[in-house]
Amino acid sequence: MTAATDFDEARSALGADATGSVRSPSAEFWRKFKQQKVALIAGAFVVLLVVVAIVAPWIVPYDVENFFDYDKLNARPSWQHWMGVDALGRDIFSRILMGARISLAAGFVSVAIGAFIGTILGLLAGYFEGWWDRVIMRFCDVLFAFPGILLAIAIVAILGGGMTNVVFAVAIFSIPTFARLVRGTTLALKHLTFVEAARSLGATDGTIIWRHIFPGTVSAVVVYFSLRIGTSIITAASLSFLGLGAQPPTPEWGAMLNSAQSEMLTAPHAAIFPALAIFFTVLAFNLLGDGLRDALDPKLERR
Amino acid sequence: MTAYIAKRLLGLMPTLLIVGILVFLFVHLLPGDPARLAAGPEATPETVDLVRKDLGLDRSLPEQFVRFALGALRFDFGTSLRTKRPVSTEIAERFMPTFWLTVWSMVWSVTIGMAIGIVSAVYRNRTPDRVGMAFAVSGISFPAFALGMVLMQVFSVQLGWLPTVGNDSWRHYILPSITLGAAVAAIMARFTRSAFVDILGDDYIRTARAKGVDETQVVVKHGLRNALIPIVTMMGLQFGFLLGGSIVVEKVFNWPGLGRLLVDAVDMRDYPVIQALVLLFSLEFILINLIVDVLYGLINPTIRYR
Numbered sequence: 001m002t003a004a005t006d007f008d009e010a011r012s013a014l015g016a017d018a019t020g021s022v023r024s025p026s027a028e029f030w031r032k033f034k035q036q037k038v039a040l041i042a043g044a045f046v047v048l049l050v051v052v053a054i055v056a057p058w059i060v061p062y063d064v065e066n067f068f069d070y071d072k073l074n075a076r077p078s079w080q081h082w083m084g085v086d087a088l089g090r091d092i093f094s095r096i097l098m099g100a101r102i103s104l105a106a107g108f109v110s111v112a113i114g115a116f117i118g119t120i121l122g123l124l125a126g127y128f129e130g131w132w133d134r135v136i137m138r139f140c141d142v143l144f145a146f147p148g149i150l151l152a153i154a155i156v157a158i159l160g161g162g163m164t165n166v167v168f169a170v171a172i173f174s175i176p177t178f179a180r181l182v183r184g185t186t187l188a189l190k191h192l193t194f195v196e197a198a199r200s201l202g203a204t205d206g207t208i209i210w211r212h213i214f215p216g217t218v219s220a221v222v223v224y225f226s227l228r229i230g231t232s233i234i235t236a237a238s239l240s241f242l243g244l245g246a247q248p249p250t251p252e253w254g255a256m257l258n259s260a261q262s263e264m265l266t267a268p269h270a271a272i273f274p275a276l277a278i279f280f281t282v283l284a285f286n287l288l289g290d291g292l293r294d295a296l297d298p299k300l301e302r303r
Numbered sequence: 304m305t306a307y308i309a310k311r312l313l314g315l316m317p318t319l320l321i322v323g324i325l326v327f328l329f330v331h332l333l334p335g336d337p338a339r340l341a342a343g344p345e346a347t348p349e350t351v352d353l354v355r356k357d358l359g360l361d362r363s364l365p366e367q368f369v370r371f372a373l374g375a376l377r378f379d380f381g382t383s384l385r386t387k388r389p390v391s392t393e394i395a396e397r398f399m400p401t402f403w404l405t406v407w408s409m410v411w412s413v414t415i416g417m418a419i420g421i422v423s424a425v426y427r428n429r430t431p432d433r434v435g436m437a438f439a440v441s442g443i444s445f446p447a448f449a450l451g452m453v454l455m456q457v458f459s460v461q462l463g464w465l466p467t468v469g470n471d472s473w474r475h476y477i478l479p480s481i482t483l484g485a486a487v488a489a490i491m492a493r494f495t496r497s498a499f500v501d502i503l504g505d506d507y508i509r510t511a512r513a514k515g516v517d518e519t520q521v522v523v524k525h526g527l528r529n530a531l532i533p534i535v536t537m538m539g540l541q542f543g544f545l546l547g548g549s550i551v552v553e554k555v556f557n558w559p560g561l562g563r564l565l566v567d568a569v570d571m572r573d574y575p576v577i578q579a580l581v582l583l584f585s586l587e588f589i590l591i592n593l594i595v596d597v598l599y600g601l602i603n604p605t606i607r608y609r
Binding site for chain 2: 138141142144145146147148149150153154156157158160230234237238241242243244254257260261264265268271272274275278279282283286287290
């Protein structure tokens with residue numbers, strides 16, 4: 001390969017267009033991302049959700065745990081109660097808003113922990129190979145051997161219920177996914193010329209991993225991060241639905257569905273709104289993740 | 304072939320051993336004294352000591368592990384703390400409902416998922432593709448328990464077409480297997496689409512078209528066979544998802560299967576049952592992945608077993 005084609009490849013990878021100006025990676029990302037209307041809308045919805053989650057305690061119309069409208073038990077949606085009233089007389093709209101805070105926090109914190117630990121393990125396994133690789137990948141195999149939600153249930157069985165333990169369980173559940181992903185990318189990156197150049201200039205392993213390999217794994221991690229938040233929100237809500245996570249009267253969406261189950265005949269709206277809340281939240285993160293993937297992964301040019 | 308399977312089984316041993324050790328240690332990770340848990344809250348200290356001896360909890364950890372492992376090999380996991388019946392009996396009674404539920408979910412979701420994926424790939428970026436992919440992304444975003452409740456509300460309560468809970472006839476299987484399979488169908492559709500899009504751009508597809516093979520033949524014979532390789536791998540992974548998902552779905556439909564047994568056992572801290580079920584679920588998952596690996600070689604002639 002000649003130097004000229006190398007240079008051209010590097011330029012096109014940086015997003016240089018016909019006029020010869022080179023866009024920064026972030027500008028290039030934004031150029032591709034903004035073409036995707038669905039992902040843009042999903043992203044805007046996620047931002048709205050985050051804002052709602054942050055300000056929820058100040059904007060809810062009624063107290064979520066201690067306000068009881070005894071005259072309107074199981075009442076259908078109305079101007080006074082936008083999403084109706086549940087079996088105990090609590091305002092469902094207020095509880096949905098507060099639930100956004102719980103679900104988003106649970107999803108975000110658990111995936112952040114999982115991604116952090118998983119990325120470090122993946123970098124170590126991929127860069128050093130040998131024993132590091134064998135031990136870390138064996139650890140991942142073992143975690144992967146517990147299908148789906150089972151690992152989270154086993155951890156909750158040991159630690160006991162409650163949202164904190166659920167977050168911890170879902171975090172552990174996320175580690176092997178990120179570890180494998182980052183390991184794969186690291187293995188592909190570490191034999192590339194720029195890494196060898198750094199090594200020949202005397203860069204230490206730490207510098208090479210942190211300055212040269214880690215940035216190359218970021219885009220894959222970001223995409224998975226968004227997609228995993230969806231999975232984690234569902235997993236956390238499922239655990240609460242099974243009675244192993246958030247306990248009543250906490251306005252967690254899964255727990256709300258659990259209590260609504262016995263009232264399905266008289267008050268279907270008490271189940272429908274939390275179900276829709278989970279659905280739209282997870283959908284937004286999944287669509288955002290798809291959009292990020294299309295914008296960040298050069299191999300997946302829109303086709 | 305046999306040598307390959309044997310080699311793969313040997314390779315699984317370390318993972319199996321570690322899973323076994325973790326499941327064994329589970330009892331000791333639980334807060335509180337397992338002997339007291341087994342004896343019950345009202346037991347006197349003497350009874351607790353007796354139970355401890357009886358369960359072998361007074362011996363050293365390695366001794367206990369050997370005892371546990373030998374028992375597990377004979378499907379002997381002790382007695383359920385809740386029902387006082389052998390754990391193996393409890394599991395045997397609940398095994399088939401979960402097995403059939405998982406199998407039916409897998410069958411319909413893979414069929415429908417692959418069909419949607421193929422149609423989407425063939426009509427890429429046109430209406431059928433957009434509709435199919437909209438369904439798919441909705442499928443992975445709708446939590447199973449919420450979907451189950453909605454389906455039950457509409458088809459059982461409002462319309463009265465299908466039974467609500469239990470597993471007495473084939474009609475009882477319809478809603479739970481749709482609920483359990485929806486996410487898998489969605490994942491299979493997305494995955495099949497991308498596998499097919501890759502393949503339909505390959506040279507041999509162009510060659511087939513160029514020599515005048517009709518389009519259906521191209522898609523089915525040349526495309527499908529090659530796309531099956533990644534798809535079969537994906538199926539194996541999805542089986543794990545179904546096993547885990549059955550836990551939630553069984554709770555919604557009050558299904559007399561292993562998942563509900565597990566949830567009840569966690570509720571009641573019935574640790575012998577939890578141990579046996581966690582071990583069983585992961586063993587199934589590991590074996591299914593082994594089967595997938597073998598199938599992989601049957602479909603893909605470029606892989607030779609060594």
